[in-house]
Amino acid sequence: MKRILYLLIRLFAGFILYGLGIVVMLNAKIGVSPWDVLHQGLSFKSGITMGQASIMVGLVIVILDAALGEGVGWGTVLNMIFIGVFLDIIKSMNIVPVADNLFMGIVMMIIGIIISAIATVLYLGAGLGSGPRDGLMLALNKKFSKPVGAIRMCIELTVLVCGWILGGSVGLGTIISAFGLGYAIQIGFKICRINSKEIKHRIIRDDIDYIKNIIEQRKNLQANKEYITKDCNDNK
Missing domain, CATH: 1.20.5 (Single alpha-helices involved in coiled-coils or other helix-helix interfaces)
Known part of the structure; x- marks a missing residue:
């Protein structure tokens, strides 16, 4: 029971931090990550919140993951729901400052990436299932036998273009996030001495x-x- 409680606390701490990281990057005002460009574009066009757009996209991806044979964990489903929920809550609280110049925007973007990387290490390390978007990358990797990096790039370029067409914010921060988040997550796993390849997710x-x-x-x-x-x- 203590083990389950620990994993749930770790999981939700990761979700809260990820929601915070997204808001920090949003308020940097220099563009957002490729997936958040899509969420923001859907929010602009449909009138729903960005968090609700994130949940909607997550649901579609979870269904795709399952259809492609990728194991879906409880953490995957909770990730789909609660990152969007915490994103909307933190955004509505107005506790994160808004950048008013390029230098502050870059600093905030880097801080947002670091927070998101810590959050990813927390919820992936719980071993209760990868995020829906990570699961899609792994499922396509198994189906087409192409390098993970190439598949991730294709996915993110696709959602970036779709989000940009819908009016999402694309800028310097999008480039920083696209290239920086993956490295930040790798560093986070090294600092915590966790081998991401050895994590066995319970589905x-x-x-x-x-x-x-x-x-x-x-x-x-x-x-x-x-x-x-x-x-x-x-x-x-």
């Missing part, structure tokens, strides 16, 4: 199979008890 199917096995074992145990009782009664 929802594992838990369903586990529950099915317990139910089956209990049914067999009950059947055995009934058989023994009947056998004893017949011998009397």
Whole structure:
């Protein structure tokens, strides 16, 4: 029970920090990460919040992940929901300053990337499932046998173009984020001495199979008890 509580605290700390990191990068006013360009563009066009756009896109990607055979964990589903929720909450609180010059914007963008990297290490390290977007990258990597880096670049360029067409903010910060976030996450894993390749994510199917096995074992145990009782009664 303590282990589960620890993992959930770690998971949600990662979600809160990621939401904060996105708001910091938004308020840098020099462009946002490729995925957030898409979320922002959808927000502008549809009238929904950016967090709601993030949840909507996340849901579509989770369905794609499952269709492509990629394991979906509880952390994947919670990631899809709560990063968008915390993004909207933190944004509405107006606690993050807004940059009023290029230098401050660059500093805020770097801070936002560092916060997002720490958040990623926290929630991925919990081993409860990768984020929907990470899962899509891995699923396409397995399907097409192309390098992860090339697949990630193609995905991010696609969502960047779509977001830009919808009116999302593209700028210097988009370039800094696109190239800097991956390296920042790698550094975070090294500092925490976590090998990302060795993280074994528990997927929802594992838990369903586990529950099915317990139910089956209990049914067999009950059947055995009934058989023994009947056998004893017949011998009397």
